[in-house]
Structure formats: C-alpha cells, structure tokens
Amino acid sequence: MSKVLKCIIVDDEPPAIRLLEKYVAKVSFLELVTATTKPLEALQLIENSAIDVVFLDIQMPELSGIQLSKIINNKTNIIFTTAYPQFAIESYDVAAVDYLLKPFEFERFYKAILKLNEPKTIENNTTTDDFLFVKTDGKNNFEKVYTKDILYVEGLKNYVAIHLSNKQIITYNTLKNIEECLPTSMFIKTHKSYIISLPHITKTDSNSVYINSTAIPIGDTYKKAFFDRIQALKL
Secondary structure, rough: OOEEEEEEEEEEOOHHHHHHHHHHOOOEEEEEEEEEOOHHHHHHHHHOOOOOOOEOOOOOOOOOOHHHHHHHHOEEEEEEEEHHHHHHHHHHHHOOOEEEEEOOOOHHHHHHHHHOOOOOOOEEEEEEOOOOEEEEOOOEEEEEEEHHEEEEEEEOOOEEEEEEOEEEEEEOOOOHHHOOOOOOOOEEEEEEEEEEHHHEEEEOOOEEEOOOOOOOOOOOHHHHHHHHHHHHHHO
C-alpha cells in the first residue's frame, strides 16, 4: 500500500486490545492512533479526525459495535472483531470491510486489511532484469517496479511484501515465484522468508544482514552461500 492508514482499536477486553496492537505494529502501512475500551471516546475521535479504519468489537456494555457503526455512518472503514459468529449478517448490513472471529491469527488479520480501498494484491506478469510489471487491482491494472529500487522481499505465509525505499507492495504470491523473477546478479536469499538486494546491503554480522537500519536474519541453511557471495564481492 502506498498510503499509511490511520487506525483505532475499540474493544472492552484489554487482552484483545493488546493482541491487535501487536498485529498492527507488524504492518508498516498501519498507524495506530489510539486503542480504547470506550466506544463514545472512539466516536468522538472518528468525528473529529481522519481515521481510515476501526477495528471494532461488537459486544460492549456502553454501546455495541453494531450501534456505533450505524452512528459512524460510513465516515471510516470498519473491521469487526468479535467472538460471536451470529453477528456476521448484521456486519454486512453496515458494509463492514471484514468480520474477524476471535481468536484469529495474524494471517487472517492481514487478509482483512488487504481488503481496504488501496492497491492490495500483486501478481508478477512480465519481467526483465531491469523491472517487473506487476498486477494490481483490476483486470488490466499493472504497476512497473524497477529491480534497482527493491530493497528486500519478505515472505508472509500466503503473501509476499516487496519493500521499496518509499513503500511496500503486498502480493498474494509465494516467495519462490518472486525469486524466479529477480536477477540472480542482484538478489540472494538469506533466509526461508527473505530475499535481499546485494547493492542495498549496508553491513553484515554473523547472523544478520542490514538494509539501512533493518536487520534481516541469515538462516543457517543460507549462511555459507551468502558469505561466499560477499567474499567474492569484497575489495
């Protein structure tokens, strides 16, 4: 996603809030504005601020999530988080983006936020050594990504994040497919979940490679091949 999305969490259970805070912190294009147990506090914030998405519990004593969503009336996106599946139909009535049934894992959370109104998924379509044409939303929508601008690629189970200097692009794809599209002269796999750009390496130590300030692990399986490559490039 090219835009950072401001979000709030509304839930009357502190453990649920802590889990969502943890999930939000993992996603670079989400910015947590606040987390609260008070629906009326959230309503005031939504009325007075530009909030892109609310992670909203349904059963709360002061005001239910369904009631709050009707008051909000399309001022922001809503993703319901609840332990009660019987409210799913009502969530569709208020045009919720998604309905997360507790307990849910990070992968399910990530699928939900990819439904927000931004370019969401990407499919590799045409490649050269210099750039990739990647598919975004829509049948004939493509984005050109220069390989020189890719810092590293991160596998996220069923998704892949392509990290650029100014944004990251998310694709419903596999790391193996992406690896096959990247020129081996510029990229190397350092871990089962990471492919890094050799030109963008800042430094290394025994267990990590650094792209700017980001530390990326070097897995035992990939360590010899990686350091052999580094030795071959040293002055």
